[in-house]
Amino acid sequence: MHFIIPNVNSTTGGYGYSLERFRDAELEKDVDVLIFGSSHAYRGFDPRVLEENGKNVFNFGSSAQTPINSYYLLEQYGASMKPKVVVMDVFWDGLASPPAEAVESSIDICSNKELNKLDLEMMIGQHNVLLTNTFMFHAIRNKLKPIANAVQENIENDQYISGGYVERTFEGSIEKDLIGMKPEKKEYNSQQLDYILKMKQYCDENQIRFVLTRVPITAEVIVATPNTKELKEQMVDFCSSNSIEFIDYCNLSEFEAIGLDSYHDFYDPTHMCKTGVEKFNRYLLTNDELGLFK
Numbered sequence: 001m002h003f004i005i006p007n008v009n010s011t012t013g014g015y016g017y018s019l020e021r022f023r024d025a026e027l028e029k030d031v032d033v034l035i036f037g038s039s040h041a042y043r044g045f046d047p048r049v050l051e052e053n054g055k056n057v058f059n060f061g062s063s064a065q066t067p068i069n070s071y072y073l074l075e076q077y078g079a080s081m082k083p084k085v086v087v088m089d090v091f092w093d094g095l096a097s098p099p100a101e102a103v104e105s106s107i108d109i110c111s112n113k114e115l116n117k118l119d120l121e122m123m124i125g126q127h128n129v130l131l132t133n134t135f136m137f138h139a140i141r142n143k144l145k146p147i148a149n150a151v152q153e154n155i156e157n158d159q160y161i162s163g164g165y166v167e168r169t170f171e172g173s174i175e176k177d178l179i180g181m182k183p184e185k186k187e188y189n190s191q192q193l194d195y196i197l198k199m200k201q202y203c204d205e206n207q208i209r210f211v212l213t214r215v216p217i218t219a220e221v222i223v224a225t226p227n228t229k230e231l232k233e234q235m236v237d238f239c240s241s242n243s244i245e246f247i248d249y250c251n252l253s254e255f256e257a258i259g260l261d262s263y264h265d266f267y268d269p270t271h272m273c274k275t276g277v278e279k280f281n282r283y284l285l286t287n288d289e290l291g292l293f294k
Contacts (some may be wrong), residue, residue: 008132011111013152015049016042016063017160018112020025020152024162025060031081033177033292036070036199037089038105043271044089044215047163049281050293057293059164065092065106067195072110072122074202085209085292089197090126091217091250092186092231099191103131110135114147145250157267169239170266174218177269178262181224186231193238200244211290212239214250216280217270218262247290249280255267257284 013019016039032055035045039059052055058081060073070088094102103126103258110119110131115138142291152160159167203210209277212235222228232248241245248254258279267277272280283294 005225007130008137009107009111009130009134009242010070010168012109012137012138012147012150013112013279014108015155015158016108017152017155017158017166018022018062019150020252021060021062021146022113022162025058025081028058028077028081030056031083034078034081034083035056035061035085035087036065036073037061038094040091040094040217040280041065041089042164042166042185043168043281044277046161046165046167046277046281047153048161048165049278050284051163052154053285053294055293057163061104061164064094064108066097066099066102066105067192067199068102068122068125069105069109070188071195071198072074072118072204074199076090076116076118078206078208080157083208083210084257086203087201087211087213087292088196090196090212090217090235092188092215093270095188095192096186097192099126099195100128102126102192103128106131109133109204110138112147112150113144115139121141148228148265153161157226160292162211167277168267168271168273172267173263174266174268175263178218178220181220181269183224183226186225187227188231188234196238196244200242209245211245211247211292213246214248216260216272217256218266218274219252219255219260220262221269222250222255240273243291249279257287261275 045059047057157169177291200210
C-alpha cells in the first residue's frame with residue numbers, strides 16, 4: 001500500500017519493487033557479485049544475463065539509493081550473503097545531497113522490510129523529521145500488520161525479475177526530453193563520499209573486493225552536463241587516494257562501444273530500458289576489464 005499522510009510517507013509494495021527485492025534478499029546466500037546503487041543500478045544490471053558465466057549476482061539497488069543506504073544494507077546483509085565482490089553505482093545525482101536531504105530511499109527501505117537496529121541507526125544518522133516519523137509509523141504498523149502480508153503492486157511497463165532487477169519495456173520516444181536540454185552543473189557531497197569509505201572499510205575487513213562504477217546514460221546528458229570531465233576526474237582521484245577500483249561506463253566512448261542509441265535504448269535521459277540493458281550487460285560479459293562477471 002502506497003500513501004502519504006502529513007509527515008509520514010509509505011511506499012510499501014510500490015514503485016521500484018523493494019518489497020519483492022527484500023523478500024529475495026532474505027533467501028540469498030553465497031553471492032559472487034552484490035550490486036548497490038540507485039535506480040541506475042536496479043534497472044541497469046540484469047542477473048539473468050550476468051549469471052551466464054556462472055556467477056551468482058544479486059542486485060540490491062533501490063530508488064534514489066545513496067551511499068548511506070548502501071552502507072547500512074551491506075552491514076545488514078553482508079554476513080548472510082557473503083559476497084565476494086561488492087559493486088556500487090556512483091551516478092552523480094546519488095552523491096549530490098547530504099544524508100539529511102536524501103531520504104527517498106530510506107523511506108522506501110523502511111516501508112518494505114522488517115525494521116531492526118541498523119535501520120534505526122540509519123534513520124537517526126539522517127536527522128530528518130519525515131524519515132523519523134515514517135520509521136516510527138512502520139515500526140508500529142509492522143507489529144499490527146506484518147510486512148510479510150504486504151502485497152506488491154503491479155507497475156505499468158515494469159517487470160520484477162528474481163535477483164533484484166526491474167525490467168522496463170519501452171516502445172515510445174524520449175526525443176522531446178533530449179532536445180534542448182539545459183546545462184546543469186553537478187557536484188559530490190562529502191558526507192556521501194564518507195559512507196563510500198565506510199563501505200570500503202567493511203569490505204576490507206571481510207575480504208570482499210569493492211568496486212565503484214557508473215552505468216551508461218544518454219550521450220545527450222553527458223554532453224549537457226558542463227562539468228562531466230571534472231566529475232570523472234574527482235571520482236578517479238577519490239578512488240586512487242583510497243585504493244578503490246573504479247570503472248566508468250558513463251562516457252561517450254563507452255556509449256559508442258556498447259552500441260547504445262539514446263532514442264531507442266532509454267526510457268528517459270538517464271535510464272536504460274530493456275534493449276539498452278541487454279546491450280550493456282552483454283558488453284560486460286565480454287569486455288569487463290576488471291573481470292567482475294567472467
